[in-house]
Amino acid sequence: MGELFRSEEMTLAQLFLQSEAAYCCVSELGELGMVQFRDLNPDVNVFQRKFVNEVRRCEEMDRKLRFVEKEIKKANIPTVDTGENPEVPFPRDMIDLEATFEKLEIELKEINTNQEALKKNFLELTELKHILRRTQQFFDEMEDPALMEESSALMEGNEGGRGAPLRLGFVAGVISRERIPTFERMLWRVCRGNVFLRQAEIEDPLEDPATGDQVHKSVFIIFFQGDQLKNRVKKICEGFRASLYPCPETPQERKEMAAGVNTRIDDLQMVLNQTEDHRQRVLQAAAKTMRVWFIKVRKMKAIYHTLNLCNIDVTQKCLIAEVWCPVSDLDSIQFALRRGTERSGSTVPSILNRMTTKQTPPTFNKTNKFTSGFQNIVDAYGIGNYREINPAPYTIITFPFLFAVMFGDMGHGLLMTCAALYLVLRESRILSQKTDNEMFNMVFAGRYIILLMGIFSVYTGIIYNDCFSKSLNMFGSGWSVRPMFDPKRGNWTVDTLNENNVLQLDPAVPGVFGGPYPLGIDPIWNIATNKLTFLNSFKMKMSVILGVIHMLFGVSLSLFNHLYFKKPLNIFLGFIPEIVFMTSLFGYLVLLVFYKWTAYDASTSKDAPSLLIAFINMCLFNYGDTTNKPLYRGQMGIQIILVLIALACVPCMLIVKTMVLRRQHLWKRHLSQKREECPAENLEQSLEQTGVSSSTGLTQQGTQKFGGVRVGNGPTEDEAGIMDHDALSQHSEDGDEHAEEEPFNFGDVAVNQAIHTIEYCLGCISNTASYLRLWALSLAHAQLSEVLWTMVLHLGLSSRSGGGFFGLSIIFSAFATLTVCILLIMEGLSAFLHALRLHWVEFQNKFYTGQGFKFVPFSFESILEGRFDE
Amino acid sequence: MPSLLFCGPKMAACGIVISIWGVIMLVMLGIFFSAKSAVLIEDVPFTEEDIRNDKNPPGTIYGLYNQVGINCFIAAAIYVAVGAVSLCQVRLNKRQEYMVT
Numbered sequence: 001m002g003e004l005f006r007s008e009e010m011t012l013a014q015l016f017l018q019s020e021a022a023y024c025c026v027s028e029l030g031e032l033g034m035v036q037f038r039d040l041n042p043d044v045n046v047f048q049r050k051f052v053n054e055v056r057r058c059e060e061m062d063r064k065l066r067f068v069e070k071e072i073k074k075a076n077i078p079t080v081d082t083g084e085n086p087e088v089p090f091p092r093d094m095i096d097l098e099a100t101f102e103k104l105e106i107e108l109k110e111i112n113t114n115q116e117a118l119k120k121n122f123l124e125l126t127e128l129k130h131i132l133r134r135t136q137q138f139f140d141e142m143e144d145p146a147l148m149e150e151s152s153a154l155m156e157g158n159e160g161g162r163g164a165p166l167r168l169g170f171v172a173g174v175i176s177r178e179r180i181p182t183f184e185r186m187l188w189r190v191c192r193g194n195v196f197l198r199q200a201e202i203e204d205p206l207e208d209p210a211t212g213d214q215v216h217k218s219v220f221i222i223f224f225q226g227d228q229l230k231n232r233v234k235k236i237c238e239g240f241r242a243s244l245y246p247c248p249e250t251p252q253e254r255k256e257m258a259a260g261v262n263t264r265i266d267d268l269q270m271v272l273n274q275t276e277d278h279r280q281r282v283l284q285a286a287a288k289t290m291r292v293w294f295i296k297v298r299k300m301k302a303i304y305h306t307l308n309l310c311n312i313d314v315t316q317k318c319l320i321a322e323v324w325c326p327v328s329d330l331d332s333i334q335f336a337l338r339r340g341t342e343r344s345g346s347t348v349p350s351i352l353n354r355m356t357t358k359q360t361p362p363t364f365n366k367t368n369k370f371t372s373g374f375q376n377i378v379d380a381y382g383i384g385n386y387r388e389i390n391p392a393p394y395t396i397i398t399f400p401f402l403f404a405v406m407f408g409d410m411g412h413g414l415l416m417t418c419a420a421l422y423l424v425l426r427e428s429r430i431l432s433q434k435t436d437n438e439m440f441n442m443v444f445a446g447r448y449i450i451l452l453m454g455i456f457s458v459y460t461g462i463i464y465n466d467c468f469s470k471s472l473n474m475f476g477s478g479w480s481v482r483p484m485f486d487p488k489r490g491n492w493t494v495d496t497l498n499e500n501n502v503l504q505l506d507p508a509v510p511g512v513f514g515g516p517y518p519l520g521i522d523p524i525w526n527i528a529t530n531k532l533t534f535l536n537s538f539k540m541k542m543s544v545i546l547g548v549i550h551m552l553f554g555v556s557l558s559l560f561n562h563l564y565f566k567k568p569l570n571i572f573l574g575f576i577p578e579i580v581f582m583t584s585l586f587g588y589l590v591l592l593v594f595y596k597w598t599a600y601d602a603s604t605s606k607d608a609p610s611l612l613i614a615f616i617n618m619c620l621f622n623y624g625d626t627t628n629k630p631l632y633r634g635q636m637g638i639q640i641i642l643v644l645i646a647l648a649c650v651p652c653m654l655i656v657k658t659m660v661l662r663r664q665h666l667w668k669r670h671l672s673q674k675r676e677e678c679p680a681e682n683l684e685q686s687l688e689q690t691g692v693s694s695s696t697g698l699t700q701q702g703t704q705k706f707g708g709v710r711v712g713n714g715p716t717e718d719e720a721g722i723m724d725h726d727a728l729s730q731h732s733e734d735g736d737e738h739a740e741e742e743p744f745n746f747g748d749v750a751v752n753q754a755i756h757t758i759e760y761c762l763g764c765i766s767n768t769a770s771y772l773r774l775w776a777l778s779l780a781h782a783q784l785s786e787v788l789w790t791m792v793l794h795l796g797l798s799s800r801s802g803g804g805f806f807g808l809s810i811i812f813s814a815f816a817t818l819t820v821c822i823l824l825i826m827e828g829l830s831a832f833l834h835a836l837r838l839h840w841v842e843f844q845n846k847f848y849t850g851q852g853f854k855f856v857p858f859s860f861e862s863i864l865e866g867r868f869d870e
Numbered sequence: 871m872p873s874l875l876f877c878g879p880k881m882a883a884c885g886i887v888i889s890i891w892g893v894i895m896l897v898m899l900g901i902f903f904s905a906k907s908a909v910l911i912e913d914v915p916f917t918e919e920d921i922r923n924d925k926n927p928p929g930t931i932y933g934l935y936n937q938v939g940i941n942c943f944i945a946a947a948i949y950v951a952v953g954a955v956s957l958c959q960v961r962l963n964k965r966q967e968y969m970v971t
Contacts, residue, residue, distance in 0.1 A: 805944035
């Protein structure tokens with residue numbers, strides 16, 4: 001019961017783990033996920049800890065697994081996720097695992113190097129094949145008789161046909177296609193145009209063996225004359241990373257070489273295929289057990305990491321750990337320890353020893369899938385102090401409600417509910433799919449919040465009578481026009497209708513207003529031109545009422561905090577003046593609102609005074625205003641008393657509390673001085689009272705210093721029992737109290753109290769005004785949805801022709817898309833944000849400190865999900 | 871039949887959602903227009919002349935109401951068709967998924 005409203009009761013405990021059973025015990029605790037280990041050797045370097053070697057071995061295994069996983073991913077082999085949770089392997093099995101991974105890694109590496117070499121070879125051969133094929137073309141062109149004749153004719157013209165045909169050298173090779181233009185230009189410039197370059201593209205891309213990319217390449221052949229040019233050309237080719245291949249000069253040789261190359265390519269292809277098959281087989285086998293291996297290794301690593309946090313007893317016989325754990329789970333922790341001991345085959349049981357401490361325990365709120373979203377909302381503001389009132393249970397109702405006040409629309413609420421229902425109903429299936437989409441995961445984590453927000457929006461939509469900005473007339477409107485034309489009662493005629501554009505119904509005429517609509521707002525307002533005047537007044541008053549109730553509730557919660565932490569001073573000089581201040585000003589305002597709603601009817605509403613002005617006059621003690629009539633008789637007296645009471649509360653919080661604190665402090669100091677006069681007597685007395693021998697004093701020390709000194713004496717004989725040191729704790733608290741007395745600084749306390757008081761009193765006003773955002777946002781939402789209807793859907797509906805359905809069906813999908821994007825997502829986010837602010841600032845600062853730290857249990861589940869990175 | 875499939879799984883799901891919403895909302899609108907709901911008067915395309923030159927007063931306006939209502943029903947029917955097509959697409963997508971894996 002109590003645990004719903006406050007965080008779990010925590011305790012510090014020592015675990016005495018036999019060194020042979022420690023591993024198994026910690027693994028059982030990890031499966032349980034209910035204890036948070038404390039680092040007992042914070043000043044010891046990471047590399048000097050006991051199990052650093054094991055951690056390193058685990059890391060090495062992890063690295064190997066990651067390498068194999070990368071290869072598996074590269075080969076596009078799916079890893080199976082069976083969702084099974086393998087047990088932690090024994091330490092002795094670590095060697096087996098290591099050997100397996102080592103073998104796998106070496107095998108894979110070998111395959112990779114072989115494959116790379118083969119691929120390189122294959123690439124070279126393919127390039128050579130292409131060169132041979134292409135160059136054949138070039139040579140054929142060169143020896144084309146028509147061309148020969150032409151060139152010889154030219155030559156004859158120039159040089160008179162002397163000398164034999166020149167002997168041209170050539171170089172052939174392959175270069176990547178994008179380099180060709182620069183390559184060509186470079187050749188031209190360096191060789192001064194004395195070389196002749198031919199190139200042809202290779203159609204199909206070749207695979208680069210090193211990176212595995214597909215590269216487009218071109219074959220080129222360069223003709224030149226002389227050795228010097230040859231050297232230059234070769235240098236340039238080298239510089240451009242072109243691969244050169246020997247190319248025989250005669251067609252005969254080339255043909256033979258091509259045949260040889262082709263057969264070699266075929267052979268190589270076969271070998272390559274076999275290598276690839278082998279590799280696939282190895283990887284597929286690994287992919288099957290990959291996940292299980294990963295889990296095993298990560299669990300082992302986590303265990304050794306945790307064991308490193310423990311203290312080692314001098315005798316090396318046992319490990320001592322200090323843990324935070326919830327008191328309610330002590331039994332299950334005991335049970336886990338026993339299981340761990342049994343599993344390891346040890347005969348000496350492990351011991352859990354409860355300790356008392358002055359340290360603040362971590363805050364742990366147990367959540368389930370429904371409450372965790374709301375707890376997250378609270379935790380995002382600040383983790384609550386230990387055992388402080390937890391606002392999350394109230395947030396479950398108030399958060400969706402305040403959201404819905406700003407998002408009141410039946411249609412939109414229904415859409416939101418449907419979307420959230422889909423997520424909730426399919427939750428197990430979606431959970432098992434595990435998407436990486438961050439946005440989706442965020443929405444999915446808040447599915448229950450969204451569901452409640454949707455349902456509440458439907459409710460407020462019914463109250464506002466808004467469905468896609470149109471009203472539903474379910475019970476029949478209370479207004480009627482007909483009596484206005486009745487000559488006895490109303491004064492309208494047909495001429496009145498013709499002369500005026502806008503007419504106002506008079507509710508004072510009998511029969512025009514037949515009483516309020518049974519549920520929510522009368523649908524007639526939807527087509528009235530003065531709809532906003534009416535709705536604004538209603539929604540503003542409603543926001544103030546909701547805000548004041550919400551804040552009063554927050555202040556009342558602070559009472560339970562003061563009661564729980566036994567601070568009577570805070571109740572009498574904090575809580576009571578606070579709540580009196582707020583009720584006498586804003587509580588009164590709320591009462592006035594209700595009074596005004598009930599006290600005036602259609603005939604008297606002309607005389608109704610403005611509440612806002614009345615409230616301002618009340619604070620200014622201004623009662624001479626004749627334009628604003630009093631609401632009731634005796635208003636002046638009551639209001640003056642209320643304002644005076646409120647003003648009287650301010651010094652209570654501001655000065656009296658500080659004075660009382662100072663007085664208490666002085667009194668205490670006086671007392672302790674007296675006590676110091678007879679210290680020896682006092683100590684003896686307290687020892688007699690508690691009846692505890694001197695060993696308990698040592699326990700207390702042991703917590704702080706933690707030597708291995710005290711292990712032998714006492715609790716080891718107890719079979720896995722909880723040592724309850726309640727008596728001890730009383731004793732030690734008594735003893736420590738005056739030693740740990742914090743110094744009282746009058747200036748500090750006074751300033752703090754002043755800040756708190758000013759913040760509260762001004763906050764009451766500004767926070768009440770801040771709740772008006774409820775009105776503002778609901779107005780914005782209603783207007784936006786109306787604009788969307790008239791600007792978009794109206795176009796589709798208002799077509800006079802029979803073919804209007806075509807436009808309607810297209811415009812409807814536009815309307816639907818815009819509704820989802822603007823009204824559901826954008827407006828929803830803004831309403832969410834404002835609801836969040838109202839909770840964090842206006843509600844929680846009345847009672848919630850939020851300066852605790854979170855309980856982070858050692859749990860395999862969170863480690864495997866990667867939430868816990870070290 | 872190789873390519874009856876023309877949109878991906880997300881598009882098809884989107885189509886189904888919009889068509890369910892469209893069918894429900896348009897049918898409701900159609901009913902309300904046929905019932906001559908006063909709130910929807912702003913969406914009825916009438917002019918001054920319709921009111922003044924009316925032989926039996928609300929007759930023309932009612933006719934327009936019915937006209938818009940029928941448009942809504944037909945649009946709803948179109949969305950039924952869209953929904954059916956989307957459903958087929960979802961089926962085809964699923965089948966393709968099975969065939970690949």
